[in-house]
Amino acid sequence: MSELSRDEVSNRLLKGSVKRSYIPVVDIDWEAPLDEDKFFVAPKTLSLYGTDLWLRMDRRQRIELSRQEFVNMLSTAIWFENIVNQGLLRHVMHTDPRSSETHYSLTELGDETRHMVMFGKAIKRVGAKPVRVPLAQRVVLNMIPLFLRGSGLWLFALLGEDITDELQRQMAEDPEIQPLVQRVLRVHIIEEARHISFARDGIRKRVAAMPRWRRVVLANVLGLHGIVNQQAFTNPVVYRRIGLPDPKAAQRAAMANENFRLVQRRCFAGMAEFFEEVGLMGRLSKAIWKKIGYLD
Template sequence: MTASVKASGAPTREEFSERLLRGSVKKYYEPVVDVDWDAPLAPDKFFLPPKSVSLYGTPLWDAMTREQRIELSRQEFVNTLSAGIWFENILNQALLRDLMHADPTARSTHYALTEMGDETRHMVMFGRAIEKVGGKPMRPKRYQRMIINLLPLTFRGALLWVAALVGEEIFDSLQRNMMDDPDLQPVVQRIMRIHVTEEARHIQFARDGARKRVAEMPWLSRMWVANLNGVGGLFFRHLFTNAAQYRRAGLDGKEARRVARTSPHHHDVQALGFAPLAAFLTDIGLMGPIARRLWTRTHFLPATPSTRPADDVATAEERELYDGPAVLRVGDVDHTVRVRLIGHLEPIDGQYHWQGAIFGEIPDDVLKRPLATLTVDGRAAQARITERTPQGNYGVVGVGTPPFA
């Protein structure tokens, strides 16, 4: 792992890793028991939000029945989980090789081992999910398996962390925008929430590793990593438009792939998923001209540069932050609380999504009745309480007009 680096008051690698280790103890999942694998699939619900399916908004999609659309979402879900298994396999191999050169007493080593445990459980979860939805895993071809086995040998230093971010953060960003969609199968929502919660720490670890490595990299190495990451665009274009998923859904694989790759809506979905990582890579100087060209060519970057700030996809003003008093109604009982809420208009589904934290005394069993009404200055909105945080507060989400509008 990287040596501890202290710069401008930022935590060292060891301090940062210690914080992540504490977070892993406070909040982690065992998918074998934390997902209700025995619950039946919900009838007439999608496995990915309709607007996230690659053919959405095309004439081919318009000609499909609802049943065909659901089946396509199932096959794309299986395809994505299959790729997730292979990527996390690569990442674990790379981390394990890196640990051969690391201090076994270092907190960064301990967190890398913790992450490997998380990823192992995720692979089990993805495998169980494919089985649950009645899918068949998408298996890599022989030459692809050879590449998969060779890649961990090349992932060292900053390249390891950038590769981890490319593999993790695009999926994470898309899942955050998908997981509360009411059209989703409940089991899919649960899987996404578990994955997003634990991947958030993995992404922080990789970002910290990349940022600290860049500061000490020779110019030539930095240029190599800054431009090589663009290959990720080619990989994800292939993944998101894998012809096999269309064939399994009863479509012409080559034609469906062509339609998806030329769909403006699909391009927007890809750009939305890549935006946070693109901003980060640009911020630390690892978005080289060749990489930018490849990401743009594969439609993960818009052809015209974004005017958004580099540290986020939307500014706080655009996302309407509210911090103040509110009334939370759970059942027939009102509770005076303080809330901190933020929201944004989601391009994928065209709806306003808001979320935040609730501070105050509310019933201990509130998670058993997560649906509630949140009122701010007389404006009420339906909300869903998602979890209790290690600090004793509660997470809350909603879709539609927020109570603080």
């Protein structure tokens, strides 16, 4: 069976979008009450789960940790999807407006915009403040869309979507999770599955036609994303907000936490397999992923 063309893949995804898409503003009951005894993130996926700090917390403190980690995850996602949208807009400036690839790129842009609204409403509903990105990082983040072209755009999209998607799948059916959070996760999982398929297809086709030197460079710098991702998911702001006296020490405890590293490995497994498949798992990147706990 021959490989589908980019337009054929895009057409399939467009049909999926017609059959199953959401408008979170109306498809989620934002007035539904929160359960004071339920978590916002599955306990076993929390960064401090099982550590000495965790064992010293009572249930109320653990739930508050989950609230703040949930808000940190959504705040990071808003920034990420903002950057992806800017990249998609720049991408379609240079593509054929008649093509299905352009049409699906615009469809994904609409999905991501609605997700940003959904995440903002969820942060407000759970009664927390968003986690702000420091000014210096905002300057850098604002420059990233200028460089998101070709394989870079699809790689950036995949790196931000794939690991988070797997984490959400681990949490979505957990009976200890707030029903509102479960609904947000399910909407995001369904629509992100199409975005991940689109990004992977774009990467496969571009890597196959890429000069060997460029593929080698990409394969050996992708591991740097793991460091950024780990820092984002162990943000000291979270630990300061729940009242821990030394947020930096809590971050170090989270990074060394074998329970959390197991969660990371499970979340990264699918992407690691994909990188191996397309020849983008370089030796340097593999060493970085292993060092931070994403690979055995």
